[in-house]
């Protein structure tokens with residue numbers, strides 16, 4: 002074909018705009034494509050009349066390397082009716098069913114995406130401003146061709162039998178016979194006349210292909226799939242185009258093979274198609290209606306499961322299921338997250354709340370230390386909820402339908418004792434691509450073939466129905482209780498920490514915005530629409546390569562921009578919501594936490610004439626204030642019972658006495674009321690730096706030996722008492738180490754047992770792990786870690802291989818080490834990676850990996866780690882964790898506030914009376930009914946009665962699922978909703994106010 006090209010000058014443009022440009026002649030064999038650029042190629046050739054009747058294809062080579070689909074140049078073939086199909090290294094042919102004799106033209110939007118998946122070495126190609134201008138590819142070929150069907154099928158016959166032969170044991174008679182059969186077939190081919198002799202060769206292979214599978218062979222259901230990382234080694238804008246290429250190809254394969262099924266997750270990706278490729282979206286919709294294009298997963302994206310809050314994971318399901326229901330009239334029944342780095346113990350009930358009783362993942366086959374003992378099992382979560390779970394024994398979500406994969410599936414499957422069925426997700430993936438015609442053709446040959454499990458093309462639904470049938474008939478399905486800890490990629494708890502911190506900030510602000518808008522009466526529809534929009538933006542950034550910190554620089558810059566944008570919009574929204582609720586001219590303290598608070602806040606201007614205030618060294622003022630949980634208190638400086646007293650090297654109130662040495666190192670923390678020293682004799686709280694060189698996956702992994710290499714960070718430059726009480730006392734230490742500087746401020750406040758260590762660091766190190774090591778004189782076998790909707794216990798010792806593998810674990814707001822009557826919690830407002838040891842906690846603060854972002858984590862970071870001694874139970878810890886993470890908000894309404902709805906300060910919408918119960922969300926119902934939705938959970942593992950007192954008389958109350966559909970009525974008596982929560986139970990409550 003002859004080729005013309007138009008090189009788009011900047012970011013991608015649409016088909017109509019591109020096609021209107023002036024295309025220049027382009028010489029096949031020349032270079033094209035500066036990194037991340039787009040070139041539109043128009044290829045024209047003549048179809049000879051003699052070809053009509055054969056299958057005519059255009060075959061294109063952008064300069065592909067042998068590496069697979071989705072990691073290099075890719076193309077989308079366009080027609081005036083929209084996208085036709087994708088082009089990648091394993092899908093270079095474009096079938097032209099309408100070809101007539103004479104001129105034939107195809108138009109391709111080609112993306113010069115750099116291949117960053119090779120070697121995982123530091124590269125400047127991951128950001129536009131460092132990627133350079135040098136073209137990446139040489140356009141090798143654009144040809145018209147006709148396919149010889151007999152040769153095409155001969156090749157597939159040989160692939161299937163040859164791979165089967167190689168996969169069988171040397172002692173297997175079938176292997177020897179196959180070798181002879183294939184030799185005979187090859188001998189029958191005249192290499193100078195392949196076309197003429199292909200049929201003879203196929204006839205010789207036929208008996209080997211017709212031999213049926215053994216009666217006892219297992220059953221595999223092959224589901225077409227394309228794993229498309231919503232961002233990773235490419236930015237989101239490129240993923241939108243990857244989806245168009247992949248989905249257009251999937252639809253085309255469906256046209257050719259009616260038995261082919263393609264399962265596709267991530268509602269966000271469908272949403273992109275709907276908005277950017279409406280014609281393709283309509284074709285997808287038709288194929289969904291026909292049962293070939295199958296939405297799975299029920300989530301907005303395939304999110305990371307360690308780092309987002311419980312509420313975020315609920316919203317992943319709500320936004321996903323709502324989308325699938327509104328566009329396709331269906332809900333997913335399974336969660337589909339094959340490539341996610343660990344699964345907390347609260348997931349089963351989150352999935353169940355979102356309408357999913359089934360779960361597919363594959364990642365635990367990557368475990369480095371221990372092999373997980375099942376492929377199909379019931380996974381039991383924290384509260385006792387179970388989901389039927391399957392790890393496809395092919396150990397990949399990118400199978401290629403090779404005979405060897407099928408043999409491996411059967412050998413690898415660990416549940417033959419009770420189940421006959423396994424799933425095999427096939428199709429090129431990570432960067433998309435999906436199944437090819439060849440894969441479907443091979444699958445047909447494997448349906449019933451001696452030496453292989455029997456393979457049927459189908460859906461995840463069909464797979465789970467089979468297994469559920471086995472269980473219903475009495476098969477002894479095994480049960481695994483507790484988290485599915487992933488023994489790899491522990492570095493993703495810390496890498497690109499600002500992306501994680503930004504997510505956490507947005508989660509907090511979303512919760513506050515929903516609460517305060519619900520408080521001031523029915524929110525305007527446009528506010529609810531905006532909150533939905535902002536939620537989806539945050540949910541997108543929770544994708545399993547974005548929030549874990551494993552993407553290129555471009556992706557993390559985009560994520561941090563998105564978080565800044567969302568946070569700014571929410572701050573504005575929250576101000577408006579509070580202004581609407583608070584009467585004119587009033588100054589209030591807004592407390593979005595679950596329970597009432599009384600604490601010192603800084604940076605406020607108390608009303609004139611206030612006593613009991615402290616002027617801070619920053620020029621700000623601090624005062625003791627109070628507010629009810631989820632409500633407003635008047636801003637007033639309160640009497641202080643327990644002031645802080647500072648001496649030269651100590652600060653103390655009635656609860657805590659803290660001492661330091663000349664270097665500002667904390668040498669003693671005494672719990673005054675309980676008479677306990679927190680630090681072991683001779684040990685101090687210290688920062689540590691450790692060389693951090695993962696063996697394989699730079700941004701992903703922290704190795705077991707890395708923390709042990711930690712050396713204390715010295716470099717102290719100044720030590721000063723920066724606040725001297727009586728409300729706030731603070732010690733500030735500055736340091737310089739390597740190319741970095743760090744200021745740490747230890748703060749003790751009046752009436753508080755919490756010691757805060759605020760860290761402000763300009764981090765310029767490379768391949769180092771910075772930790773805060775907090776030794777504690779507490780002896781316990783287990784630490785209690787805060788996770789989504791509950792806590793989980795992890796070992797403080799490496800006694801068994803399963804214990805030893807948990808050397809770096811995820812915790813959200815705190816880790817607690819407790820003896821039966823005394824404990825110490827280490828809290829944080831923005832870290833996740835923790836090391837646990839008998840007698841202490843190590844908090845991973847910062848890393849600096851070199852791949853995929855060579856500049857990862859350089860820059861300024863702020864975080865507060867806090868230490869809190871406490872008595873038995875977690876009540877104090879939960880309250881302190883909320884206080885640290887949900888700061889009190891001070892608001893002054895203008896004297897004439899036009900928006901204010903009432904003359905009286907509204908009380909909290911609901912009051913929760915048990916300290917172990919936490920409120921995850923208070924919002925108006927999504928259906929616009931004006932009902933109140935309260936999502937709460939028991940956080941400590943107790944069985945507790947709880948009463949919820951709504952501000953408005955309730956007309957009725959119901960337990961709901963996450964989609965806010967009524968399940969059971971809850972008794973309402975004396976204006977109170979009374980519940981008993983099971984340990985770690987999550988409840989979504991719908992309260993209808995009396996009208």
Ligand SMILES: [Zn+2]
Nearest residue numbers: 230340431545
């Ligand atoms: Zn992935």
